[in-house]
Amino acid sequence: MAKQRVAVILGGRSGEHEVSVTSARSVIAALDRDRWDVVPIGISRSGNWLTPGETVAALDAGQRAFTEEGAPVLAASEALGALASCDVAFPLVHGTYGEDGTLQGFLEIAGVPYAGGGVAASAIGMDKALMKALFREAGIPVARYSVIRSWEYTLAQNDSMALIDQAIGFPCFVKPANGGSSVGVSRARSREDLPDAFQAAFAYDDKAVVEQAVIGREVECSVLGNEHPEASIVGEVVPDRDFYDYDSKYSQQSTTQLYIPAPIPEGVARDIRRLAVRMFQVMGCEGYARVDFFLTPADKLIANEVNTIPGFTSISMYPKLWEASGLPYPDLLTRILELALARHQRRSR
DSSP: OOOEEEEEEEEOSSTTHHHHHHHHHHHHHHSOTTTEEEEEEEEOTTSOBOOHHHHHHHHHTTOSSOOSOOBOGGGOHHHHHHHHTOSEEEEOOOSTTTTSSHHHHHHHHHTOOBSSOOHHHHHHHHBHHHHHHHHHHTTOOBOOEEEEEHHHHHHOHHHHHHHHHHHTOSSEEEEESBOOTTTTOEEESSGGGHHHHHHHHHTTOSEEEEEEOOOSEEEEEEEEESSSOEEEEEEEEEOSSSSOOHHHHHOTTOOOEEESSOSSOHHHHHHHHHHHHHHHHHTTOOEEEEEEEEEOTTOOEEEEEEESSOOOSTTOHHHHHHHHTTOOHHHHHHHHHHHHHHHHHHHTO
16 A cells, blocks of 8 residues: 555644643654654644644654744645645644644645544533533433633632532532643642632633542543444553642653553443443544543442543553554554544545
8 A cells, every 4th residue: 555644733732732742752653654654743832833844853852842933824834735745634732722623623624634533522522511511411420510610700709619519519620621631620628729729720711610529440441433433441540649630640750550451340341331432422523532431439430531632652541552452553543544534535425
């Protein structure tokens, strides 16, 4: 088969810029060069687009974040020309302006096939309030939660705190509705913790989700496919602190443990895989996504979230689960890109 060109898009404007760069490094290194010509396209923290040459130079220099100026996207003729020359794109921009449907919409308008969920699934996957409402409507169990806007909190702080007291209780988590990698997430043990928690969340979004703290194990499952998605084996995350925060996920000093497969009964694992596929389909996902749950001591499953662009670092759960399921990392990447091309071909008929 003739080689095809794949644009790996990385970086971006969100607080997960460095995670995106780390994910892309792993993907670029693992892509089968007998199958793919790789064209890396970086996006700076300010949203400017770098040429492939500028991106390669930054990666070769070991940069964890793009400091080059680049050019605003509508003026980035060389970067856009490189994108247009590619057969398929692999967006690895985590967080806002990349994982939330905006980049997917841009690629749709440009007519470029791309890996992962479409515009709607990506937007829902990024907005935890919309995602939880959709799951609740579909009868999928979720933790108790409330949604509070920044202006509501500013105008009626006491009312917001009273709502949390009555509807959620403590401890609880306060999260930006739109965000990932636990950026801006805080655990509030009491009412006194809420002002700092809201300040942290509203630094990233004007909408916060306040969620009941579920007592349970954190288990994850990787899903892959378009019309007929399949689930990997199940893994378990045992954080090295109160919750699985940014440092617990990505710090070199982290002692968080990943257990693959998760030490759970086979019947429970089957239930997790089945519910993971259902959540993937309810959201309208295609390509790939990681689905996260809480497993209570009574073996009850509580849906946490679906991550439509999960981490792809060498220690990330998504590729590790598929590798343990018999699909090596390079083959997984090829399969994801083939699914993207197949979806584009189906829609073009």
